[in-house]
Amino acid sequence: MMPAVGTAPELDSLSPVTGSYPPLAAPADAGFPALPDVQCVTYYRRIRSGATATARQIGYGINRRMPVTAVRHWLGRMYDDMFDGRLADYTGADDLADRSLIAQLAGRYLDTELEPEHVVLFNGSTEAISVLLGFAAARRLPAAFPLPLYCSFEQSAARHRVPVCAYYTADGRILRVSGERDVGPLLVDIAPNGVSGAWARTAPVRQALAPSFDVVDHVFALPTFQPADEFRAQLRARIGSLERTAVLMSPSKDLSVPGIRCGIMLTRDPELLAYARADRFERGYSVSVGLGRVAAVHLALLLAVFDPGGAGRAPVLAEAFRAARLPWCGEPALTEFRAVAGAHRGEFLQALDIADRSGLLVPVDRVPDPVAGYSALRRIPDLHTGRAITGWATDAARIGLKVNPMYLFGADEQVWSRLYPATQAIRLNISVPPDALGADLELLRALLKGDAR
16 A cells, blocks of 8 residues: 655555564674665665766765865864864863854854753764664654655664654655654754755644654755845744754865764753763764864854854954864955855856756756755656666666766655656756766766767
8 A cells, every 4th residue: 555645734544654664684694683774775776886987976965166265274273273282182171162162153053042062063964863863762753754865864763773654845745654653753854955955844744743853954054045044044943942953064064075074963952962972972982173173163154154244243253263262264264255155156056057958857846946055856857767767877877977866865766756756856966067067967968868878
């Protein structure tokens, strides 16, 4: 029986299809029980089998532009200062100053009150996702996820034995994939979505599912394609009370330094904070002392872009960094960063326009255009079935172009076909320069016509 789609807040009664993960498999050779990978992980392996070493990619999950020069210099000064007495122990008194600064800056960005103890640093938001799903397991909460989403949510849910009870779309339609439960789920809102770049309509989803806990994963904010005040208002409206919400931020994504692997979790939930502290103690005792500095740089630059006349003014930020005894970048660096962010905004929108005018890709029905970042979801009109796009993507990788079909981003083909009917889509990165994008689109055209073999 197929799962039923509901338009929130009134949903049909549904029967289980996906979401109750299979029992543990027989012990592997090492003696440990083997847990199968979730569908999107096995799908990735399938479409990348036989990919050429020189294959280009059209759906990167990162900003392909180099970090702003001023940011590179500022981070260099931060790390130089870190080596001056900060590496003699795993932790120290300066860690509190770092988290105090982060709490101050993040509180201004999100318009909320935060204390240092409400800030938890991670080796990227992926690690934070793992901790959150472990917390959900401890609370016996199921999970409700948006589509599209990154595989780490489902992979962590499977590892922690957290069942997925529902998926929802950008326009707020819900597909329940397991039976009714006595407790509301852990509801994930990727804001804006890391694959489509769009806001999801989560208010009716929240009303229908009555979540016990909310996660707002703020993957990226720059460049922003809507007015700054509107963007921040949308973000703030999704967060609600931090007593029952965790906000994740990925500083390294906005700064174009994803290899640094810096993530922040902000929450006032005492149980989650205790769980995260226990996990950190068991897992590695502490993170790199450099991560707090990267997070502080990121938040200062966000304020400089979003609120240049208020909390993001150079003198205000300079005083905050001085109080934390951390190097300050100087006002010219903020000016440069604002200019580059503004230029990227125009260039990325130009790239999206080039793709949409190519005739190869069209917007996905009921998925708004990106509001920020470097990622968009686009439908391929020439492909009509999951089997067709999967076979084509596998062949394309062998010929020279890696594409990322929507089945790479959560759930399975059955769920996608119910929530996004008559749609075969791929992720499109709009941060590549126009000439590079043009070359990728020409190869895409040849592959679709079968002329690239």
